[in-house]
Amino acid sequence: xxxxxxxxxxxxxxxxxxxxxxxxxxxxxxxxxxxxxxxxxxxxxxxxxxxxxxxxxxxxxxxxxxxxxxxxxxxxxxxxxxxxxxxxxxxxxxxxxxxxxxxxxxxxxxxxxxxxxxxxxxxxxxxxxxxxxxxxxxxxxxxxxxxxxxxxxxxxxxxxxxxxxxxxxxxxxxxxxxxxxxxxxxxxxxxxxxxxxxxxxxxxxxxxxxxxxxxxxxxxxxxxxxxxxxxxxxxxxxxxxxxxxxxxxxxxxxxxxxxxxxxxxxxxxxxxxxxxxxxxxxxxxxxxxxxxxxxxxxxxxxxxxxxxxxxxxxxxxxxxxxxx
Numbered sequence: 347x348x349x350x351x352x353x354x355x356x357x358x359x360x361x362x363x364x365x366x367x368x369x370x371x372x373x374x375x376x377x378x379x380x381x382x383x384x385x386x387x388x389x390x391x392x393x394x395x396x397x398x399x400x401x402x403x404x405x406x407x408x409x410x411x412x413x414x415x416x417x418x419x420x421x422x423x424x425x426x427x428x429x430x431x432x433x434x435x436x437x438x439x440x441x442x443x444x445x446x447x448x449x450x451x452x453x454x455x456x457x458x459x460x461x462x463x464x465x466x467x468x469x470x471x472x473x474x475x476x477x478x479x480x481x482x483x484x485x486x487x488x489x490x491x492x493x494x495x496x497x498x499x500x501x502x503x504x505x506x507x508x509x510x511x512x513x514x515x516x517x518x519x520x521x522x523x524x525x526x527x528x529x530x531x532x533x534x535x536x537x538x539x540x541x542x543x544x545x546x547x548x549x550x551x552x553x554x555x556x557x558x559x560x561x562x563x564x565x566x567x568x569x570x571x572x573x574x575x576x577x578x579x580x581x582x583x584x585x586x587x588x589x590x591x592x593x594x595x596x597x598x599x600x601x602x603x604x605x606x607x608x609x610x611x612x613x614x615x616x617x618x619x620x621x622x623x624x625x626x627x628x629x630x631x632x633x634x635x636x637x638x639x640x641x642x643x644x645x646x647x648x649x650x651x652x653x654x655x656x657x658x659x660x661x662x663x664x665x666x667x668x669x670x
Contacts, residue, residue, distance in 0.1 A: 348521040352384070352514060353391035354402070358505055362395050371396075372503040373478040376460075376486045376494070379507030383541040385487035386458050388507060392485055393420045393454045408450070419447040422456040430462030436470040443474055443482040453482045460486040461493035468495045475501040509539030512613070523548050532557050535596060535613035556583060560593035561617070563659070564601065565624050573659045580655050587655060588645055595638045602631040630669040637661050 353359055358377070365371045375392070377385050394409045395402045397420070403409055411417035423439060424431045439455055447453045457463070463471075475484065475498065486502060488494055510518075516534045518541055519525055525533065525548070532554065537544035547553045559579055567576055580590055596613060603611040604621035605628050612618060626634070641658045645651065 347383075347387075348518070349387050350514070350517050350521065352510070353388055353395075356388065356507075358388055358392065358507065359395065359402075361505060362392060366396075371483070373482070374475055374484040374486065374502035376488060376491065376499060376502040376504045377507055378488050378491045378504060380489055380509060381507070381540045381542050382459065382487075382489050383545060384510065385489070385507060389456045389458065389485045389487050390420075390422075393456060396452060396454060396483070397450045417449065419450045419453045420456065421454070422458065424458070427458070430459060430464060431457060431467050432464055433467050433470050436463075436467045439471065440474050444479050447481055451481070455482065455484045457484060457486045459488065460498075461488040461490040463494075465495070468498055472497055472501075510541065511539065515539055515541065515544055519544055519548065531614055531616050535600075536593060538596070538613070552583065552586075556586065556590055557593055560590055561597055561620075563594055563662075564597045565620055567659065567663060568625075570660075570663060573656065573663065576659055577652070577655050581652060587651055588642055591638050591642050591645075591658075595635060598631055598635050598638065601626055602628065602635070605631065625670070626666055627669045630665045633665045633669070634662050637665075 362371075377388060377392075379385050390412060391402065394404065394412050397412070397417075398406060398408050400406055404413070408417065412420050415422065421439070421442060423435050425435075439457075443453065443455065445453075460468075472495070478484075484502070486494075486498075491499065491504070512534050515537050516530055519530050519533055519537075520527065522545075533544060533547055536547055536553075536557065563576055563580070567573070580587060583590060597617075600612045600614055600617065601621045601624055603609065604618060605624075605626065609615070609618060612621070637658055641654050644654045
C-alpha cells in the first residue's frame with residue numbers, strides 16, 4: 347500500500363528523532379490510536395527510522411528489507427494476523443530478544459494489536475520489559491489500550507496517534523483503489539480519517555447503497571406514511587443497522603454544520619446545497635443526533651431492532667415538524 351510519507355509528516359517521527367538525539371530512546375513504545383492500518387504502517391516506519399543509516403530513506407537495503415518483512419532483526423508478531431499474541435509467541439520473542447542482532451545494532455520486535463494478546467501472554471512478556479536486554483526494543487500497537495495490563499503500559503512510552511486529515515485519506519484512497527477523484531467524497535466523509543475504515547468501505551459492495559439510503563432518510567422522509575417503507579429498507583441490511591445509524595449521524599452533523607454556517611466542518615461538501623435546502627432547524631438536528639446515539643445504545647443492549655428503527659424514524663419526523 348502507498349501511504350505518501352504519513353510517517354515523515356507525523357508527530358511520531360519528531361518524538362522518535364528527539365529521543366534519538368537526546369540519547370533517550372526507550373526500550374518499549376506503545377502506539378495507541380483508532381486506526382489499525384495506520385498504526386501498523388507507523389510501527390514499521392518507526393523501525394526503519396531506528397535502523398536506517400540515511401535518516402529513513404525508504405530506499406536503502408535496510409529499509410527495503412524491513413518493508414518486505416525479511417530483515418533478520420525486525421520481527422513482527424503475531425505471525426497469524428487473524429489471532430492475537432499468545433504465550434507461544436512470547437516464548438519465541440523472549441528467546442530471540444536475548445540473542446544479539448545479526449545485521450543491525452539493535453533487534454526490534456513489532457507487536458501489533460497487542461490489546462488482543464492473552465493475559466497470560468502479557469504477563470509472560472512483562473518480565474522481559476522489566477529487565478530488557480540492551481540490544482532489543484519493542485514497538486507495541488493498540489486500538490484498545492484498556493485491554494493491556496497497566497504493568498505493561500507503565501513500562502512503555504505511550505504515544506497517542508491521532509486520526510488523519512481528510513486530504514490524507516483522500517490521497518490514500520486514490521493511490522490504493524481504482525476510484526477517481528470525482529468518486530471519492532462519500533468514502534472520505536465516511537472514513538473520518540481512518541484508513542482501516544476506508545479500506546473496509548472501498549471493498550464493501552453495499553456501501554454506496556447504504557450511504558444513499560442514509561441520505562434519503564435524512565433529507566427525503568417527510569410523511570408518516572413513508573416510515574414503513576424506509577424502515578423496511580434499513581432492516582433489509584441485516585446486521586448492519588448500526589452502520590446505517592453511523593452514516594445517518596454523519597449526514598445529520600453535516601446538515602447541522604451547514605445550518606449553523608460552519609461549512610468548513612462539513613465532511614461531504616458535494617451535498618451542501620441539499621443540506622441547505624433541508625427542512626430541519628438547528629434545534630431539531632441536535633435532538634435527532636441525540637436520538638441516533640440513544641438508538642445505538644438500545645441496539646447495544648439488544649433491544650428489538652425493528653422497534654428501535656421505527657421509533658427513531660417516528661421521532662425524527664416529529665421533531666422535524668415540531669421545531670421548524
